[in-house]
Amino acid sequence: MKGLRNILATSVALAGIALTAPAIAEDGPSMDQLLNDAVSTGDVLTYGLGPQQHRFSPLDKINTETVARLVPAFAASLGGEKQRGQEAQPIVYDGVIYVTGSYSRMFAFDARTGEKLWEYNHRLPDGIMPCCDVVNRGAAIHGNKVIFATLDARLVALNRKTGKVIWNKMIADYKAGYSATAAPIIVNNLVITGNSGGEFGIVGEVQARNVETGELVWTRPVIEGHMGTLNGKENGITGKTNATWEGDMWITGGGATWLGGTYDPDTNLVFFGTGNPAPWNSHLRKGDNLYTSSTLAIDPATGVIKWHYQTTPHDGWDFDGVNEFIPFDAEFKGKKMKLGAKADRNGFFxxxxxTNGKLMNATPFVMQPTWASKIDLKTGRPVYNDDNRPGAPGTAEKGKSVFAVPSFLGGKNWMPMAYSPDTGLFYVPSNDWGMDIWNEPIAYKKGAAYLGAGFTIKPIAEDHIGALRAIDPKTGQIKWEYKNKAPLWGGVLTTRGNLVFTGTPEGYLKAFDARTGEELWKFQTGSGVVGSPVTWEMDGEQYIAVMSGWGGAVPLWGGEVAKTFKEISQGGSLWVFKLAK
Amino acid sequence: MSFTRRGFLAGAMGVGCTALIGSPLGAAPLARVKELGVLRVGLYADNRPWSWDRDGTPAGIDVDLAMAIAEQLGVKSEIALFTADEDLSDDLRNVIWRGGLLGFRRCDLMLHVPFDMQLAAREDQVVFVAPYYREEFTGLCSAQTRDCDQPPQRFVGSQIAAELDSIPDFYLVGGFGGILRGDVRHYPTGYAAALAVHDGEAEMAVATRAQIEASLAERADSGARLRKSPLPMIPSAGWDIGMAVREDSRSLGFAVEEIVAAMASDGRMAALFARHGVTWRPAAATQAIG
Incomplete structure (x- = not known):
């Protein structure tokens, strides 16, 4: 294990030197420091604790023996009437904790006392229609700037000391239905972001901007037929026009890259997942509909796609493919390999x-996926269960209802998993639920008759919906699982202290033994935890921080699932913990 | 007319009556609107010819109708154009009974709400009133088309226009064994799809009758023609369009319904529609009983 870590650290350092020589960030973390975040323990400089986003910390003062003594150091409220879902991961640097809040807000708190240093309230136009709550997932830090994306599809860089705007750029037009909620990543002094949008007719895109000025450097639309750009000039069409789409449907093909990306310094690739295709009715868009519901490997210097892997070709269930692709190195069938793992919305790991996007293994990580019997390892494609594809509306009197697992909220939604090089396991926050889908004979959209679909999400087990699962990536075997009554909706953290942390909608931050899954500690934060925990060391003590504040997409869907969280109150607080002396 | 109203309100009341009895605000809204002197009306943005932003000013049939209603109530009108959400239920929540998550204030009245019993039974936070138009899908063909009334599949090989993700889109792309799939060009609205025929970009469009008639009035010289025969197998027989108020605002709903009924019977409604090139067609709900 130690050897592996050294190799990783070396390659990170080399990549850092090669890529960031000319730029010296003033008054704050440099590109080299960002690349080194996985091993530096005194700060949290990147979304995911390192460019590969393992969400693993080498800190071990808080461990299976000591975690029982973990107590709050302080809590800090985001205040105001604007509560709702708090999905952010804190950033920690130089004695300051930076968090983003619901309604496109950012806060800086003193990491030692919890006192608020400044607050930035982004002014949002009232015409925006965020599909899935008014959340934000976190900021990026670089030099004197903290940078985050806003619900009106802008990217805003603030002075990290004052909270004043340095630059503010439009990612896409919110009036056309675009939004943005993911944490940006920074690669070679470029801020790289995706886009989101629930509205019909949007096209997913990845963009890179100069971190100092916010000026656009490259764009890469993710639907075939669309032109990418580099320094304002055309830089090649994505895929081949009309290869996997008919007619002009590619023009509005969907594929929003709403969850952001990861970076692998080792292969110098950024990985972005793409959303499901549009329209939702798959019978209207024959073909694989590339590159929807896929993972794309992109050259961070030019925005050129190096490879793609499509998890749900010709999606018909709303299984978008945005989930994070996490690079890791491991021995696979006796051979040392550069691998990457993704727990997909569609329920397969x-x-x-x-290095090339070739499928090595795929196994279900949730109870009984119904839409495909397996993923064929030779072809890399799912073996569909055709009876489980929702029918074509308008062809039957009332479309038949199918019960599909997972539900459209996914075997795993946005909440990021963690990987421990110590145990070699991935810790995946998953949900066991299914959905009835049927064609709605009477539906209306914008005042006109419409062929809609009805959905009901249903639990599929008596005792739980949420399940935190430890998965061995070599075999797909589930080593342990923790079951939770309500759906899990928060990120995961794992540490050298042999611990796994995650939050629950019931309001707890919990710690588990990374090898056995035994629950060792919990603390009630007063509202649902749907954020991602982090850890760092300060003044010789190890700290844990997490956001509390119930919300996100889950409360928007009622039915039987709602019973599991109807008593949960809203909130909006940063909680910070350390060991009692 | 009054029979129609009571019939529909009864359906909504069955679901909402508990809240009504418990609410001291039950009868206030009409009085409050008059007291404040403003009727705030929510209308779809970008819904030509009904409501859209014409150089910074709301314009369209629904805008004129909202202003006429306010005038009859003796108050000023405040038109709030809003972006359509995924379906009507979302719009009713955002515009009528809860307001937007990001500060969009609730409206007293929303126009262009489909008037449908089954829908009313599902939406217990709002009351559906004043059906004022009968809408349906039809076709528009270019000056070059030899037979405007031929079945849509005969247009194979030429460009056909439809609003993205609409019934005309599903009908054209999914129907007729899918042979038109490669020929359908998608536009952001049905009105834009109709304009594509006038502009020579498409030979045929399927859109709502109001969208097509309004486009014909706007581009009278293009030679494009309205389809006369019904579209075979289109999965909608047409629908009524009415209005919605909050469940606790039915006094306002009654007053609006009286105004709309009077406008329908004395010819003002037909004249208002005619100014936008659209033939007023009374809602089926007002015909069936009245």
């Missing part, structure tokens, strides 16, 4: 060769 994929392991790919990250």
């Amino acid at each position: 994929y392991v790919l060769d990250r």
